[in-house]
Amino acid sequence: MIQALRGTRDILPEEVGYWQLIEATAREILGRAIYQEIRPPIFEQTALFERGIGEATDVVGKEMYTFKDRGDRFLTLRPEGTAGVVRAYISNKLYGQGGVQRLWYTGPMFRYERPQAGRQRQFHQVGLELLGSKAPRADVEVIALATDILQALGLKNLQLDINSVGNGSDRQQYREALVNYLEPYKEELDQDSQDRLTRNPLRILDSKDPKTQEIARNAPKITEHLSDESKKHFDTVLQLLTDLDIKYQINHCLVRGLDYYTHTAFEIISADLGAQATVCGGGRYDGLVSELGGPETQAVGWAIGMERLVLLLQELQGNPVNNPDLYLVSRGEIAEAKSLILAQKLRNAGLSIELDLSGSAFGKQFKRADRSGAVACLILGDAEAENMTVNLKWLASGEQQTLSQSNLLGMTEELKTKIAEIKRSF
Structure with missing residues (x-):
């Protein structure tokens, strides 16, 4: 692997x-x-x-x-x-x-x-x-x-x-003062700081080594050489x-x-x-x-x-959540085809929709809807697909209603407001 x-x-x-x-x-x-x-x-x-x-x-x-x-x-x-x-x-x-x-x-x-x-x-x-x-x-x-x-x-x-x-001029003057101060302590500095003494002495001030930090505390200050x-x-x-x-x-x-x-x-x-x-x-x-x-x-x-x-x-x-507004379940050949169309229309209207693609029994799909964190579940069977209706179930209360799909699409702004209120209350 x-x-x-x-x-x-x-x-x-x-x-x-x-x-x-x-x-x-x-x-x-x-x-x-x-x-x-x-x-x-x-x-x-x-x-x-x-x-x-x-x-x-x-x-x-x-x-x-x-x-x-x-x-x-x-x-x-x-x-x-x-x-x-x-x-x-x-x-x-x-x-x-x-x-x-x-x-x-x-x-x-x-x-x-x-x-x-x-x-x-x-x-x-x-x-x-x-x-x-x-x-x-x-x-x-x-x-x-x-x-x-x-x-x-x-x-x-x-x-x-x-x-x-x-x-640049300030730093050069300070560099000389710093090296003059540190030279007597060279053997007490950590190895990286000893290497920096000639190459890049200012970086010694940034050392994480406790002994070097102790030495650096009494070093000349660059603000005194400005x-x-x-x-x-x-x-x-x-x-x-x-x-x-x-x-x-x-x-x-x-x-x-x-x-x-x-x-x-x-x-x-x-x-x-x-x-x-x-x-x-x-x-x-x-x-x-x-x-x-x-x-x-x-x-x-x-x-x-x-x-x-x-x-x-x-x-x-804590961990951020990206829960869907609505979870759409469907069962049956006609319903599964229509559910994709309905999901896309709702997404285009600004709602976040998770479409269950499993094709499994409604009971298993409902369990996934509960786990998804969605506020509500849309239910579409073949009968609803033929009648151009959909069942809307509010998952927290269990309240359920049957709507025409056109009415559902016409009330998306109202749905957004209600969903936002429910999410704030979680």
């Missing part, structure tokens, strides 16, 4: 409702802010991620799915969404339209990591990118939209961690968050894992997720568009991990 690959999983019908809810909520809230959906390819040239994310990062060095195609080109399954959106922005000259481009996306990403709850090797994100503005208001707009989406989904125990990683311009940008972001009543805490160890970040970096964390607590992460990346061959363009964005969000929704709401 062929099994799904380690780090991938089947999203079964009983769970898909959560995914649809997340996507629909994001689509509605981002649509109100005039963000337009974009759908870049799932695989790109490997050089895009090496240049965009940074060759010294764990993502590029350890986690990418890279392969050679038949044209002898190195291709990579996208490990994150931003680089592909920026490449599309440049390739299609979206910057030529002038002003700000507000884009959002959803889909699978791929990283070779150790699978665990809420983290798979094929994982999914909803993300947005706001390109063409250096204003602190842009940073706060995207944070506010992420907060709106998560709150609309019913999440409550959320915390916004925020930091500034400054501009230029006046960077400090002004960060102070304005914090003030605007306060104006919007979005609570935050400054996390001096928050640097995010990708090289392209500048100025604002942030994460939204759920207290309900344990160790893997981040549900949304993002920040500003003012140099990425030019690094990838486009014009100088300031930008900011984020991504929400859908697997972790689904875990939270399952805890909050």
Whole structure:
């Protein structure tokens, strides 16, 4: 038997409702802010991620799915969404339209990591990118939209961690100060952090190793090495968050894992997720568009991990249900043919109908109707089919009535209202 690959999983019908809810909520809230959906390819040239994310990062060095195609080109399954959106922005000259481009996306990403709850090797994100503005208001707009989406989904125990990683010059000065501080502790750091000391020292601040965390707590803070311009940008972001009543805490160890970040970096964390607590992460990346061959363009964005969000929704709401409004049973050659026609007419009128296709005795079909969670059952035998009638049985009360099929089709709006009232009372 062929099994799904380690780090991938089947999203079964009983769970898909959560995914649809997340996507629909994001689509509605981002649509109100005039963000337009974009759908870049799932695989790109490997050089895009090496240049965009940074060759010294764990993502590029350890986690990418890279392969050679038949044209002898190195291709990579996208490990994150931003680089592909920026490449599309440049390739299609979206910057030529002038002003700000507000884009959002959803889909699978791929990283070779150790699978665990809420983290798979094929994982999914909803993300947005706001390109063409250096204003602190842009940073706060995207944070506010992420907060709106998560709150609309019913999440409550959320915390916004925020930091500034400054501009390139700020980071270089800070890098030197950080390395100078960490060098005497080199042998006490975990192995990954020892390797990062020369390649990517800022990532040491993000280590999960307890001893390294203890050392990092007393490290110099990047906010102490910001230029006046960077400090002004960060102070304005914090003030605007306060104006919007979005609570935050400054996390001096928050640097995010990708090289392209500048100025604002942030994460939204759920207290309900344990160790893997981040549900949304993002920040500003003012140099990425030019690094990838486009014009100088300031930008900011984020991504929400859908697997972790689904875990939270399952805890909050239990399994979603997708019960039919009506369950249609039929018995007899004529009735079974007519039942399909009636089901389609009712579906086209906006009702959800489950049609029993078993052809078994009415008793067995009635039992399936009860198990389906439908509000009412439609019963069609050969006699009803010939007379163009149908029996309507309300399953909770047992009340039953015979209607002409034309009358039934004429009262669909009334049926929808009554069914909605009964479902709310469950």
